[in-house]
Amino acid sequence: MATRDTDWDGVRLHVVTGKGGTGKTTVAGALALALAADGRRVLLMEVEGRQGIAQLFDVPPLPYEERRIAVGPGTGSHPGGDVFALVADPESALIEYLQMFYSLRHAGSALAKLGVMDFATTIAPGLRDVLLTGKAAEAVRRKDGNRGRSYDAVVMDAPPTGRIGRFLNVSAEVSDLARVGPIRGHADTVQQVIRSPETVVHFVTVLEEMPVQETLDGIAELRELGGIRPGGIIVNMTRPLALPPGQLKKAAAGKLDLAQLATGLKSAGLDDSHSLATALAAELAEQARTTLGQEEQQQRLDTAGQPCYRLPWITGGIDLAGLYRLATALREQKAA
Amino acid sequence: MTGKPPPLDLDRLIDDRRTRIIVCCGSGGVGKTTIAAAIGLRAAERGRHVVVLTVDPARRLAQSMGLTSLDNTPRPVRGIKTEDHPAGNEAESAGSLHAMMLDMKRTFDEIVEAHADPDRAAQILANPFYLSLSSSFAGTQEYMAMEKLGQLRRADEWDLIVVDTPPSRSALDFLDAPQRLARFLDGRLLRLLIAPAKVGGRAYLRALNVGFGMVTGVLTKILGTQVLRDVQTFVSALDTMFGGFRERADYTYQLLRAPGTAFLVVAAPEDDALREASYFVERLDTERMPLAGLVLNRVQRVPAVHLSAARSLAAVEALAGAAGNTASGHGAAADEGAAHDGSGEHGEHGTARQLTIAALQLHADRMTQAASERRMASGFAAAHPLVPMAQIPAQPEDVHDLEGLRRIGESFAAD
Numbered sequence: 167m168a169t170r171d172t173d174w175d176g177v178r179l180h181v182v183t184g185k186g187g188t189g190k191t192t193v194a195g196a197l198a199l200a201l202a203a204d205g206r207r208v209l210l211m212e213v214e215g216r217q218g219i220a221q222l223f224d225v226p227p228l229p230y231e232e233r234r235i236a237v238g239p240g241t242g243s244h245p246g247g248d249v250f251a252l253v254a255d256p257e258s259a260l261i262e263y264l265q266m267f268y269s270l271r272h273a274g275s276a277l278a279k280l281g282v283m284d285f286a287t288t289i290a291p292g293l294r295d296v297l298l299t300g301k302a303a304e305a306v307r308r309k310d311g312n313r314g315r316s317y318d319a320v321v322m323d324a325p326p327t328g329r330i331g332r333f334l335n336v337s338a339e340v341s342d343l344a345r346v347g348p349i350r351g352h353a354d355t356v357q358q359v360i361r362s363p364e365t366v367v368h369f370v371t372v373l374e375e376m377p378v379q380e381t382l383d384g385i386a387e388l389r390e391l392g393g394i395r396p397g398g399i400i401v402n403m404t405r406p407l408a409l410p411p412g413q414l415k416k417a418a419a420g421k422l423d424l425a426q427l428a429t430g431l432k433s434a435g436l437d438d439s440h441s442l443a444t445a446l447a448a449e450l451a452e453q454a455r456t457t458l459g460q461e462e463q464q465q466r467l468d469t470a471g472q473p474c475y476r477l478p479w480i481t482g483g484i485d486l487a488g489l490y491r492l493a494t495a496l497r498e499q500k501a502a
Numbered sequence: 503m504t505g506k507p508p509p510l511d512l513d514r515l516i517d518d519r520r521t522r523i524i525v526c527c528g529s530g531g532v533g534k535t536t537i538a539a540a541i542g543l544r545a546a547e548r549g550r551h552v553v554v555l556t557v558d559p560a561r562r563l564a565q566s567m568g569l570t571s572l573d574n575t576p577r578p579v580r581g582i583k584t585e586d587h588p589a590g591n592e593a594e595s596a597g598s599l600h601a602m603m604l605d606m607k608r609t610f611d612e613i614v615e616a617h618a619d620p621d622r623a624a625q626i627l628a629n630p631f632y633l634s635l636s637s638s639f640a641g642t643q644e645y646m647a648m649e650k651l652g653q654l655r656r657a658d659e660w661d662l663i664v665v666d667t668p669p670s671r672s673a674l675d676f677l678d679a680p681q682r683l684a685r686f687l688d689g690r691l692l693r694l695l696i697a698p699a700k701v702g703g704r705a706y707l708r709a710l711n712v713g714f715g716m717v718t719g720v721l722t723k724i725l726g727t728q729v730l731r732d733v734q735t736f737v738s739a740l741d742t743m744f745g746g747f748r749e750r751a752d753y754t755y756q757l758l759r760a761p762g763t764a765f766l767v768v769a770a771p772e773d774d775a776l777r778e779a780s781y782f783v784e785r786l787d788t789e790r791m792p793l794a795g796l797v798l799n800r801v802q803r804v805p806a807v808h809l810s811a812a813r814s815l816a817a818v819e820a821l822a823g824a825a826g827n828t829a830s831g832h833g834a835a836a837d838e839g840a841a842h843d844g845s846g847e848h849g850e851h852g853t854a855r856q857l858t859i860a861a862l863q864l865h866a867d868r869m870t871q872a873a874s875e876r877r878m879a880s881g882f883a884a885a886h887p888l889v890p891m892a893q894i895p896a897q898p899e900d901v902h903d904l905e906g907l908r909r910i911g912e913s914f915a916a917d
Contacts, residue, residue, distance in 0.1 A: 187531015187770070221774075292634065326530070328558075339634075349729070375900045376560040377531075407864060410856040422857070426850070430858025434817035436809070445806035446861040453864050455898040481867055482874035483773055 172500045173473050174397065177366050179306045179359065180321045181397075183330040183384065184370030185377040189402045191218035192484050193370045193477065194323040196492035200502035202238025202247040203493075206318040209305050210235070212253045213298045214325060219251050224486060230258035232305075239490060239497075247318070252305070259297040263352070292332075292339030296353045299336055303359035327369065327380040331387040334360050334367070334394050366397030371467070373401060373460035378467055385470050398473045398501055401464070405479045407457050409450070417454035422447045475501045507883040510766075510795035510890035512914040516545040516662065520762055523655065524794070527667045528768035529778040533799040535559045536901050536910065537768050537894070538666035539567060539601070543904060544911030545662050546582050546599035553600040553660040557647055557668045562902035567601040574608050574650075576600035576660075581904050600660065606646040610636040613649065617746040622739055631736040643668040644678075648754040655757060677758075677785065764794035769882075771801055771875035776882050783886050795890035798879055802872045803895040804865070811869035814862045821859055 174180070180197060184190035191212075198210035209232060212219045217227050223235045228251055238246035308316040325333045332339060337357035340350060359365060369384055371377040385396045409417060416422055424443045431439040431446075467474060477495050480488040496502045515521055526538040535556050542554035553576050559569065567579045577600060584596035614632075615623050626632050636642060647668055654663050757763065765786055769779035779796060786793045883891065894913050901907060 185531060186529065187775075375562060375902070379561060405867065408856070408860045410853045410860075413853075413857060426854040427857055427861060430821065430854040430861075431817070433855070434821045434858060434862070436813075436817055442806055442809060446809075446865055448805045449865055449868060450861050452898040459899045479867075481870045 172502055174366060174502070177364055177397070178315075178317075178319050179302060179365040180319060181302075181324045181330075181334065181365065181367040182321060182370060182400075183324045183327050183367060184400075184402075185327050185380045188370045188372050188377050189484075190326070190370045191216075191222055191323050192489065192492070193368075193400050193402055194321050195219065195222045196477070196489055196496055197368070197502055198249050198319075198321040199236060199238050199490060199493035200496040201319045201321065202236075202249045203244075203497060203502075204238075204241055204247065205244045206238065206247040207313075207316070208238070208247065208249050209317045209320045210249055210251045211302055211305070211320060211322045212251070213302075213322065215253065215255050217253065218323065219253065222484070222489065223251070225251075228253045230255060230262075239493060250317075252301075254298055254301045256294040256297045259301045263297065263300065267348075267352075292336055292353075293349065295333050296336040296340055296349065296356055299334065299360060300352060300356045303356045306359055306364070324367075327377075327384040330367065330384055331391055331394075334388075335391050336360070338391075361393035363395065366395045368397040368400055369472075370400045370402055372403050373463040373467075375463065378463045382466065382470055385472060396470075396472050398475055399467055399470060400496075400501070401467070401474060401476045403479045404460075404476045405453070407450075407453050409454070414454050414457060417447075417450045418458050420447070420451045422450060473501075475499045507796075507887065507889060507891040510797070510892035510914070512541065512544070512892060512911075513548070515764055515794055516541065516550060517548060519550075519661065521764055522662060522762035523651065523757070523764070524662065524664045525651075525667065525758070525763065525765045526665065526768055526797075527765060527782060528797075529775050532768050532770040532775050534768045535666045536563065536907070537766070537797055537799060538664050539563065540901075540907040540910035541766075541914075542599055542601070542662075542664040543579075543582060543907045544914070545664070546579075546597040547584055547908075547911075549584070549597040550662045551598050551660050552662045552664060553602065553654060554664045554666070555602055555604060555647065555650060555654065556666045557604050557643065559603065559666075560900065560902070562900065564603065566903045566907075569601055569603050571603070574602065574605040576602040576654075579904075604643070604647055604650055606643045607636050609646040609650055610642065613746070613750065614743065617743040618739075626736070626739045629732070629736045629739065631732060632740075645751070648758075649750060652750065652754045652757060677789070759789070759791050761792075764792055766794050766797050768797045768799055770799055771878050773878065776878055780882065780885060783889055793889065795892060796882065796886075798891060798893045800896040801879075801893045802868055802875055804868045804872050806865055809865060809869075811866040811873075814866040814869065818859050818862045818866070821855055821862075 180201070182190055182194040182197060184193070195210060198208045202208040210219060212228075219235070220226060220228050225235050228235075230253060232250045232252045234248050235251045236249040238249060240246040302320055302322050305317055305320050310316040324330060337353045340353040367384075367388060369381045371381045381399060385399075388394045388396050407414070413422065424440070424447055427447060428439040428443040431442055436442060464474075475496060476499070477492050480491065484492075493502075515524070524538075524541060526534045526541070528534050535558070538556065539554055539559070542552045546552045554567070556564070556569075559567075564570070568577050579599040579601050582597070582599050584598075611627060614626050618626060644667070647665065651663060651665050654660065758765075767779045767782050767786075769775040783793060783796070879891070879893070883889075892914050894910060897906065897910070899906075901910065
């Protein structure tokens, strides 16, 4: 395993959040792949029971069990490391927790049958969150006799931006409900991991008003909570528009020089160049307006003062090849 | 390909006075709020008295509708144009539009206040478990949106209610959450915790081969005695309200099934969103809830439809000169194109070439994207051939004024 100079050296728990529709799960998957380069061993964890990882990596639905699902991109000197996946659900996490700390396996199953989990998680979502973050904390801390840490990094596909502060601030959440007692003790241990310098929260967004606002709000919320570190802002689905300098505003205003475009088309061997130029200019105008709006949103993001990474739009939907492309882009920008 | 899906006739739906509720649902990030607002505006401008119930609108969109705070109060939306509503509606007065933002905690508090005597209500409102349940249970927002819908319908001040459902990950959540919450509040386990003997709790536990002492023992181990006591207090305080909760959830559920309600499933032309839309369509069918159609939002429109992606890219290569320039991506290709221009890098010719390359690359991208979206849309249509579909073009900018909403409304008609 080689050491690499990245923006997040020393970070072992990468929490990935983002508004619905921004590609949070995709980015979490790409980040896990990127981190697994150079022979590193990575766990990609899902906590919302949507089987998004299985769909993304095109494997059958995943159980509550760490399974190898992919190999990170190799580099010249090192083969890629393994990416494991785990779909964590609160019920299994509770049963495991009871078994681990109280040897209460059967009691756990009985409680599950009684609907105790539904009960506990309905009445106090903090309990569910502490079980899920607890599982991530356990994976981060776990040691394996031969190789030291079981995982070099854990990537968590976390709940959406609107819920992230509450989700991670489990200790406070739970302490409102449980001032003393075992669950409180567990929450405090989990909180130590979440608030350690080894944990950061990355925000996935697209350059539209609402997701950008949620990203800024989310980062502000973490800062207010104190101790939970915001990580990178990952701008997903960017489509660069390579217009000549000074032409972007002109294009957006629909004032491009059609004759120029028609000349260019003619020299590319495209006939009927005038009507084609008109239609293409309309496409350019739309895209230029989008780009201008996006630049405005990018400036808002820049005020957050967090490192920003840009991932390209993958035309026609994400497949495995697209996922590796995103992983490479993350590595090139030193996000991993 | 099994042919085109039937078109979704939005105007017929909103002009029909029997349509009283339109529910816009779909997975998060597909533009439900914007679609709901656009439909509300269009209906109002065609003479209906409309209230739009939104859950979490973008700030500028909210402002454009005169909504500045989350306050559970319908506010009049200014700037609607009501002069030219269609014939047939002429006898009616001009339409109107109100919009409101859901305050889920306040809605929940109001239910508690309505169903419990003041002392008990105060006790519930102060309980830590109530605070947690009313502000963060994943289903509370859904439940409260449906509750609010019920209230608006009962108030009967508007003749059309357009609801935007909460931004849950799954479109199905809002159908299930109210029931789940009601079931929970009415649940056997809760009753068992308050009074195990009363509802035969012990017998039930015996059947599961566990003792009551063991269950409470384990709960104590996980939660601690203090938590368990708080839960028990909370539950007994809520006890008197169980019937009320159940009843309200049932009422709303019936409302969703009643004639006059129409569901619109909103999706973006993406695998995930369309998969959710499919589940939802099937679910509505199972529940016998009336589906009006699918709104495929943010569809890529390509004006220069006759130039294929392949020809477009070939032309880029021809322009860029040396082979291989295009392989390295958009920005690089254009830069190299300019660099290879020799003398006139910044000249007229260089600019024309760079502009043309940008246009052709964008076009190739859009053609590929449009083809993939068409494939997804026809996949959906093949699986659900009877579901009417409207395609709404992707807007170049975030919609944040009435004019933008109006344009979206018009694209329903143009479709």
